Amino acid sequence: MLAIKYQDGVVIAGDRRATEGFQIAERRIEKVFKIDEWSAMAIAGAAGPCIEMAKLFQTELEHYEKLEGMALSCEGKANKLGQMVKANLPMVFQGLVVMPLYVGYDVTRAEGRIFKYDITGGRYEESDYHAIGSGGKDARNTMREHFRKNLSESDGLKLALLSLYNAADDDVGTGGPDLIRGIYPTAKFVNAQGITDVVDDMLKAVYDEMMTARRSRET
Amino acid sequence: MAMPYYVSPEQMMQDKAEYAKKGIAKGRSIIAMEYFDGILLTADNPSASLHKVSEIYDNIAFAGAGKYSEFENLRKAGIRHADLKGFMYSREDVTGRSLANGYSQSLGTVFSQEMKPLEVEILVVQAGTNSHPNEIYRISFDGSIIDEKNVAVIGGRAEAVQTILKEKSSSQAPSLDAALKLCVTALEQTANQKLQPEGLEVAVLDRTRIGRKFRRVSVSDIRRILSP
Numbered sequence: 001m002l003a004i005k006y007q008d009g010v011v012i013a014g015d016r017r018a019t020e021g022f023q024i025a026e027r028r029i030e031k032v033f034k035i036d037e038w039s040a041m042a043i044a045g046a047a048g049p050c051i052e053m054a055k056l057f058q059t060e061l062e063h064y065e066k067l068e069g070m071a072l073s074c075e076g077k078a079n080k081l082g083q084m085v086k087a088n089l090p091m092v093f094q095g096l097v098v099m100p101l102y103v104g105y106d107v108t109r110a111e112g113r114i115f116k117y118d119i120t121g122g123r124y125e126e127s128d129y130h131a132i133g134s135g136g137k138d139a140r141n142t143m144r145e146h147f148r149k150n151l152s153e154s155d156g157l158k159l160a161l162l163s164l165y166n167a168a169d170d171d172v173g174t175g176g177p178d179l180i181r182g183i184y185p186t187a188k189f190v191n192a193q194g195i196t197d198v199v200d201d202m203l204k205a206v207y208d209e210m211m212t213a214r215r216s217r218e219t
Numbered sequence: 220m221a222m223p224y225y226v227s228p229e230q231m232m233q234d235k236a237e238y239a240k241k242g243i244a245k246g247r248s249i250i251a252m253e254y255f256d257g258i259l260l261t262a263d264n265p266s267a268s269l270h271k272v273s274e275i276y277d278n279i280a281f282a283g284a285g286k287y288s289e290f291e292n293l294r295k296a297g298i299r300h301a302d303l304k305g306f307m308y309s310r311e312d313v314t315g316r317s318l319a320n321g322y323s324q325s326l327g328t329v330f331s332q333e334m335k336p337l338e339v340e341i342l343v344v345q346a347g348t349n350s351h352p353n354e355i356y357r358i359s360f361d362g363s364i365i366d367e368k369n370v371a372v373i374g375g376r377a378e379a380v381q382t383i384l385k386e387k388s389s390s391q392a393p394s395l396d397a398a399l400k401l402c403v404t405a406l407e408q409t410a411n412q413k414l415q416p417e418g419l420e421v422a423v424l425d426r427t428r429i430g431r432k433f434r435r436v437s438v439s440d441i442r443r444i445l446s447p
Contacts (some may be wrong), residue, residue: 037399056306060429067295195367 001041001130002032002163003103004147006156009191011101011110013160013198014042015135015168016174016183024058027178032186036061039040039104040188044133045097053084060084074106078115078123086121101132105190112190123198135167135174142166142208153189159199161186177207177218221412222324235336242338243285248374248406249281249342250384251367253353254398257346257432261402263374263410264420272422274433276301276313280424284374285339285360293322293341304319315345319356327362332341336360345434346424379409394424396444399436403445405443416441 001014012114018026025047026079032042033054041057043050060080065071072080090100102115129147131139142163151159164185168176176182184207187198225274247263249271252412260282261269272282272291275297283290297318322341329335337360345354355367365371372380383405393401399421407414421436428434436444 059302059306063298066298066302069268069270070274 001044001116001133002129002136002143002160003042003101003102003126004129004143004151004153004160005112005114009105009154009189010114010199011156011160011187011189012040012103013157013164013185013187014133015164015175015185016178017173018047019173021196026173027043027181028183029174029197030186032143032188033058034188035069035077036065036196036209038071038073038190040190040195041081041103042101042132042157044099044136046095049088049091049096049098050100053088053100056195057081058086068203072112073075073108074104074113077104078102078113078125081115082123084121085117087120089120092119096112101130101131103190105192105194107188107192110192131163131167133174135164135171138167138170138174139193153170157187157189157202158206158210161203162210165207165210177203179207179211199206231330235318235330236361239330239336243360243373244375245341246284247408248376248380249282249284250371250372250380250402250405251342251344251355251407252304252370252384252402253290253355253392254395255392256395257396258344258353258355259366259398259402260420260422260424261399262340262420263406263414263418264342264416267417270419270420273298274317274422274431275343276305277310277430278348278424278426279313279315279318280344280422280433282342282344282373283339284341286337289337290339290341291339292341293325296325297322297343315343315354315356319343319358322358323362323364324436325362326358326360329366330361340377342373344371344372345425346426348426348432351405376409380405382410399441401446416445 003010003012012032016028016033020123034040035058035080048124083102094123100117104113106113114130116124116126116130131145146159189196220249232292236268249262252259260272280293281297300321310382328339339360341358342436343356347353355371356372357367370384416438419441421424421441422432424432425434431439
């Protein structure tokens with residue numbers, strides 16, 4: 001799961017694999033969630049508690065917005081998620097880790113923002129990109145080499161998918177694109193227009209181009 | 220010997236009802252009207268920040284007339300009830316009917332057991348989706364619940380507004396613009412004064428929207444719609 005800043009906001013993307021020991025438990029799991037009109041999160045860790053936390057976070061933000069008549073600030077939402085991660089700390093000692101990556105479009109600052117967390121609920125803002133999960137380090141390696149400031153939307157998406165591809169190449173826990181079944185990673189743009197899902201056709205086009213380039217290197 | 224004085228239950232209820240009615244009569248009116256794509260809520264509200272109309276859930280909205288602090292508490296309780304239910308079960312299991320019943324229960328209990336009844340009248344409206352009809356519930360200070368069709372009015376001059384609306388409404392659901400014009404005309408006629416767009420609180424439950432159907436209509440949009 002990773003997030004990259006680009007000129008209009010942030011692109012957030014994640015693979016679709018869930019594992020159970022050495023087995024693949026699920027090929028189509030969604031690990032990137034739209035949280036509200038202006039933010040999304042990706043999760044790594046134990047699937048059950050992860051999804052529950054995402055759902056509770058969505059409810060909390062919507063609840064706050066309706067009670068107070070206005071939405072929380074981007075910073076406020078990131079802090080709230082930090083508290084939820086902290087509350088999960090006892091479960092971490094039982095082996096059930098929940099590690100989110102939170103991205104939001106800060107309407108007052110007119111920019112996309114990326115927040116990473118540690119298991120104690122510590123919240124750290126990233127200026128350019130970040131990746132979490134078993135393949136996080138592999139993805140970060142790719143992003144470090146190719147990231148520049150003010151990427152275009154399509155270059156941002158391409159870098160996200162390339163980083164996921166390389167992570168899947170080196171990490172057993174990360175799933176690559178499944179060309180036979182037509183399963184592609186989930187990707188969303190978070191910008192002034194809100195949250196936009198990247199459609200499968202667009203993902204497929206990026207992968208087709210990437211595959212062709214890779215194949216030509218092998219001959 | 221001092222005589223322990225006796226008040227008959229009938230007398231007590233009547234006094235309480237009179238007290239509550241007097242409180243509500245002081246307030247301005249709020250109209251809920253079905254239109255082509257959902258339900259329109261129009262309130263005569265000079266405050267831009269103290270809302271009388273609010274979102275409860277995906278396709279459910281709330282409107283309160285009377286004492287602000289009292290219906291604000293009810294509004295918050297409703298949102299809590301809806302969010303809790305939606306989280307525990309599923310979003311589609313949150314219904315206006317169950318919410319209206321909850322409100323009816325608590326208003327009824329307060330009316331019969333507390334010294335002071337709540338001086339409020341509330342509306343719970345649900346925009347029907349997937350070819351389900353709209354639902355409009357009007358709940359009074361004593362907990363009585365009325366299932367309204369097409370249009371419902373609460374607040375000070377509710378009956379007068381209702382009469383005007385009944386006269387002018389057609390059998391077919393109007394467009395948003397027509398519905399808003401009709402509501403504002405009715406409010407102006409009963410208030411005997413011209414209402415400015417800034418003094419109106421307008422919101423819709425628009426079933427064509429994806430996800431949450433509630434939307435506030437901005438002052439500039441109100442002005443555009445009302446301009447002749």
